[in-house]
Amino acid sequence: MTDLAGPAGGHEKTTFINDPKVRSIGLQLVALIVVIFLGWSFAENARDNLAAQKIATGFGFLDNTAGFGINQTLIPYSETSTYGRAFIVGLLNTILVAVVGIFIATIIGFLVGIGRLSKNFMVRTISTVYVEVLRNLPPLFQILFWYLAVLSAMPGPRNSISVFGEIFISNRGIIIPRPLFGEGAGIVVWAIGLAILGVILFRHWAASRQEETGRRLPVLWVSLCVLIGLPLAAMIATGFPISFEVPELKGFNFVGGVRVIPEFVALTLALATYTAAFIAENVRAGIQSVSHGQTEAAHSLGLRHGQTLRLVVIPQAMRVIIPPLTSQYLNLTKNSSLAVGIGYPDLVAVFAGTSLNQTGQAIEIIAITMGVYLLLSIITAIIMNAYNKRVALVER
Amino acid sequence: MTRCRKFSAACELPFLSPVPSRTVAAETSAPIRMKKAAIMKRLLSTFALAGAMGLCAFGAQAATKLEQVKSKGFVQCGVSQGLPGFSNPNDKGEWSGLDVEFCRAVAAAIFGDATKVKFTPLSAKDRFTALQSGDIDILSRNTTWTITRDTSLGLNFTGVTYYDGQGFMIRKDKKVNSALELSGASVCTQTGTTTEQNLADYFRANNMTYEVIAFATNDEVVKAYDAGRCDVLTTDRSGLAGERLKLTNPDDHVVLPEIISKEPLGPVVAHGDDQWFDIVKWVLFAQLNAEELGVNSKNVDDQLKNATNPEIKRLLGTEGKYGEGMGIGNDWGYLIIKNVGNYAEMYDRTVGPDTPLKLSRGLNALWNKGGIQYAPPIR
Numbered sequence: 001m002t003d004l005a006g007p008a009g010g011h012e013k014t015t016f017i018n019d020p021k022v023r024s025i026g027l028q029l030v031a032l033i034v035v036i037f038l039g040w041s042f043a044e045n046a047r048d049n050l051a052a053q054k055i056a057t058g059f060g061f062l063d064n065t066a067g068f069g070i071n072q073t074l075i076p077y078s079e080t081s082t083y084g085r086a087f088i089v090g091l092l093n094t095i096l097v098a099v100v101g102i103f104i105a106t107i108i109g110f111l112v113g114i115g116r117l118s119k120n121f122m123v124r125t126i127s128t129v130y131v132e133v134l135r136n137l138p139p140l141f142q143i144l145f146w147y148l149a150v151l152s153a154m155p156g157p158r159n160s161i162s163v164f165g166e167i168f169i170s171n172r173g174i175i176i177p178r179p180l181f182g183e184g185a186g187i188v189v190w191a192i193g194l195a196i197l198g199v200i201l202f203r204h205w206a207a208s209r210q211e212e213t214g215r216r217l218p219v220l221w222v223s224l225c226v227l228i229g230l231p232l233a234a235m236i237a238t239g240f241p242i243s244f245e246v247p248e249l250k251g252f253n254f255v256g257g258v259r260v261i262p263e264f265v266a267l268t269l270a271l272a273t274y275t276a277a278f279i280a281e282n283v284r285a286g287i288q289s290v291s292h293g294q295t296e297a298a299h300s301l302g303l304r305h306g307q308t309l310r311l312v313v314i315p316q317a318m319r320v321i322i323p324p325l326t327s328q329y330l331n332l333t334k335n336s337s338l339a340v341g342i343g344y345p346d347l348v349a350v351f352a353g354t355s356l357n358q359t360g361q362a363i364e365i366i367a368i369t370m371g372v373y374l375l376l377s378i379i380t381a382i383i384m385n386a387y388n389k390r391v392a393l394v395e396r
Numbered sequence: 397m398t399r400c401r402k403f404s405a406a407c408e409l410p411f412l413s414p415v416p417s418r419t420v421a422a423e424t425s426a427p428i429r430m431k432k433a434a435i436m437k438r439l440l441s442t443f444a445l446a447g448a449m450g451l452c453a454f455g456a457q458a459a460t461k462l463e464q465v466k467s468k469g470f471v472q473c474g475v476s477q478g479l480p481g482f483s484n485p486n487d488k489g490e491w492s493g494l495d496v497e498f499c500r501a502v503a504a505a506i507f508g509d510a511t512k513v514k515f516t517p518l519s520a521k522d523r524f525t526a527l528q529s530g531d532i533d534i535l536s537r538n539t540t541w542t543i544t545r546d547t548s549l550g551l552n553f554t555g556v557t558y559y560d561g562q563g564f565m566i567r568k569d570k571k572v573n574s575a576l577e578l579s580g581a582s583v584c585t586q587t588g589t590t591t592e593q594n595l596a597d598y599f600r601a602n603n604m605t606y607e608v609i610a611f612a613t614n615d616e617v618v619k620a621y622d623a624g625r626c627d628v629l630t631t632d633r634s635g636l637a638g639e640r641l642k643l644t645n646p647d648d649h650v651v652l653p654e655i656i657s658k659e660p661l662g663p664v665v666a667h668g669d670d671q672w673f674d675i676v677k678w679v680l681f682a683q684l685n686a687e688e689l690g691v692n693s694k695n696v697d698d699q700l701k702n703a704t705n706p707e708i709k710r711l712l713g714t715e716g717k718y719g720e721g722m723g724i725g726n727d728w729g730y731l732i733i734k735n736v737g738n739y740a741e742m743y744d745r746t747v748g749p750d751t752p753l754k755l756s757r758g759l760n761a762l763w764n765k766g767g768i769q770y771a772p773p774i775r
Binding site (some may be wrong): 050051055068069071079121148152154160172176250251253255340341343345355356358359360362 | 401510518521524525528542545547548550570577578580581582584587588589591593595597598599600606607609610611612616619620624625627666667668771
């Protein structure tokens with residue numbers, strides 16, 4: 001007998017409408033219908049009003065000719081390409097900054113984070129100053145610093161700084177020789193791939209052998225020999241098919257070679273160093289979360305300091321580091337939209353900027369752009385969560 | 397679903413209340429804050445547009461633009477973020493320039509007071525969204541009249557305040573005399589303008605290669621050009637005259653002779669309110685007619701009393717009731733000329749030969765003086 005059932009008595013006699021399960025599902029259903037109706041009428045109204053004002057709508061514009069130039073394109077693009085193509089160019093430029101930025105930020109972040117806990121006064125102080133200065137300045141300001149302050153100090157293309165006459169640095173960017181693949185170059189590329197595969201397999205085998213016998217093999221030396229030797233042998237055998245096109249100054253700019261535009265350098269460096277300051281703090285927190293007993297135990301087993309850090313502390317710290325690290329990766333990706341401030345042709349500048357202005361279809365374009373950032377962030381989060389699962393503490 | 401009546405408050409978007417001009421003028425010295433504000437503003441105005449479009453039905457039930465303007469007591473005018481001669485804060489922090497004076501003339505026609513204007517500085521890419529969402533009443537921001545903008549953005553161009561064309565500026569020491577020698581050059585320009593497309597067309601038509609670096613605001617374009625990031629700066633020629641003054645050494649730079657496009661610049665209003673469209677259109681025509689008839693702010697009081705020419709009498713409202721058709725006072729013409737002046741006065745004060753921009757009238761002279769500025773008659 002329960003009071004909830006009311007005066008009527010037994011559980012079986014509860015009226016349908018008073019059943020808590022039916023009620024909660026019913027209420028949720030009503031809420032869902034209201035939300036769907038609001039969303040639908042919002043979209044409907046927007047469409048009617050845009051049509052009434054004769055503002056163009058729909059996604060047909062993606063097939064129209066864009067008619068503007070972009071100065072960094074990872075895929076072939078010209079003024080006659082479509083807005084859809086321009087969108088992909090912008091998207092790839094955003095992903096490029098995000099990937100390179102995350103790579104650099106992680107390396108600097110880990111070094112500085114470990115540096116903050118160093119026993120060496122100099123290392124510790126430099127790391128602390130780095131973190132406190134960079135994380136406390138607005139990222140846009142740092143991007144403008146890298147762009148305007150560093151760019152104005154660079155010489156023009158006619159007086160560019162030349163490194164061995166092959167690489168040129170000027171206010172037009174860094175120009176490096178472009179590899180030209182002649183006949184037989186495919187064999188060399190295959191040789192490089194084979195060498196990398198071989199090294200991975202060898203390391204694996206060496207590790208399992210050490211587990212079994214306790215004997216250690218000179219992994220580093222063997223790896224280096226294979227990595228250099230195999231491609232070199234292939235090059236000699238095929239008669240050096242890979243040559244380099246050295247950039248040459250012609251007219252206003254360098255012709256030939258691969259050019260890294262200063263906007264990319266400034267944006268990537270600024271975002272990487274800024275985010276690294278936050279990552280460093282995550283790493284420090286993670287390391288400090290591993291109890292000192294672990295370190296002492298490792299030391300008493302005879303592990304050296306570096307080995308203790310690499311084999312005992314960091315693996316345990318990772319489970320604390322990974323979740324906030326994911327947030328920092330997402331922040332870096334989203335902050336890359338500040339590119340618009342220095343004219344780097346990212347998704348926001350190319351698509352939500354020039355394309356939006358030329359077509360005037362603000363609602364569609366902003367919706368697509370937001371959807372893309374959401375998708376990028378979710379993909380990053382999924383990858384990082386999968387990794388997090390792997391390094392999470394396994395209870396035995 | 398109840399439409400606009402219920403949501404009329406949302407239609408006017410009170411949360412997007414415009415920034416007073418003075419605050420904004422003070423902020424121009426802090427480019428970073430302004431950039432953040434600009435990015436926020438773009439997002440906000442897109443949301444406002446989506447909101448305005450989603451929540452309220454435009455048209456019949458809503459108050460007319462003129463009623464709205466009268467009840468709030470000022471005209472909200474969208475201008476640039478700082479282009480000397482057209483819309484730029486002067487040393488007192490007040491907005492000045494040709495585009496700014498035009499908005500003052502509209503305010504004078506409605507309120508008899510040229511100061512009843514508030515200015516919203518907009519980047520090239522935010523400008524149309526701000527107008528579509530009703531954030532501003534007039535867009536007077538050196539905006540080129542093109543078919544896409546006129547027909548697919550829900551906007552109406554009301555006339556041409558300045559006939560312009562796109563040109564190139566380059567350092568003198570590059571020793572270039574013609575735009576046809578620019579193959580391979582790096583070109584800086586502002587994103588969200590017609591110049592980006594003209595540039596692509598011109599280089600393609602002449603089989604030349606180029607690299608374009610597009611920035612969000614004028615100031616960034618000028619800074620990057622000054623820092624040597626690019627060889628050439630391109631925008632409308634009137635704009636080049638203004639931008640040149642911002643460079644470290646204006647005399648080291650030269651504007652190339654080629655004009656590669658037609659850029660008729662003029663005020664814009666939103667679709668859906670023909671009365672407002674008429675008012676804005678006829679303010680400019682009144683100023684042009686006044687110049688043609690020799691009426692200016694100095695002699696207007698005298699003309700009001702003594703003029704015998706019926707055309708002048710109709711312009712100043714002593715004969716006929718031409719303001720009535722637009723829902724404003726019949727002395728609208730007098731108020732414009734008295735408070736702001738005719739087209740020539742406006743031009744000479746802001747961009748003319750005696751200003752730092754030193755732009756001669758050229759195409760912008762009246763039709764009977766060798767130019768193409770021509771206004772329909774008031775009758």
